Amino acid sequence: MATKAMTKTQLVSALAEKMDSDKKSASAALDALAEIISDEVKDGGAVTLPGIGKMACRERPERMVRNPATGEQFKKDADKVVKFTIAKALKDSVNE
Structure with a gap:
């Protein structure tokens, strides 16, 4: 490995x-x-890599978050994140 x-x-x-x-x-x-x-x-589109997975942009809404050091809560603006979903074929090949 x-x-x-x-x-x-x-x-x-x-x-x-x-x-x-x-x-x-x-x-x-x-x-x-x-x-x-x-x-x-x-x-804002998505790309599928056959046998590997799918990469897409996802919007996250405005939300309340907490500073772990101080415990203070504050509002975080809406933002975008990249999400990668692993293809079943890749998962299966890893778990063989």
């Missing part, structure tokens, strides 16, 4: 190997994918 997260350099190398391509084009493909996902989620 891996103990450290895969770095971008390692991911680019593995991607280049799987694509039978060079690292430069694999890096460009990875950067383009990240930009496309970022733009789509930023605009």
Whole structure:
């Protein structure tokens, strides 16, 4: 089992190997994918990565929160968060 997260350099190398391509084009493909996902989620859309999961932007309403250090309650404005839902195929492959 891996103990450290895969770095971008390692991911680019593995991607280049799987694509039978060079690292430069694999890096460009990875950067383009990240930009496309970022733009789509930023605009309120969702992106499904088959076999991996679905990334979407979700709006959270205004709410009361508590400062854990002081116990003081205050109102937090509405905001947006990115939610990632893992695909069942990935969950099943991990639990084999």
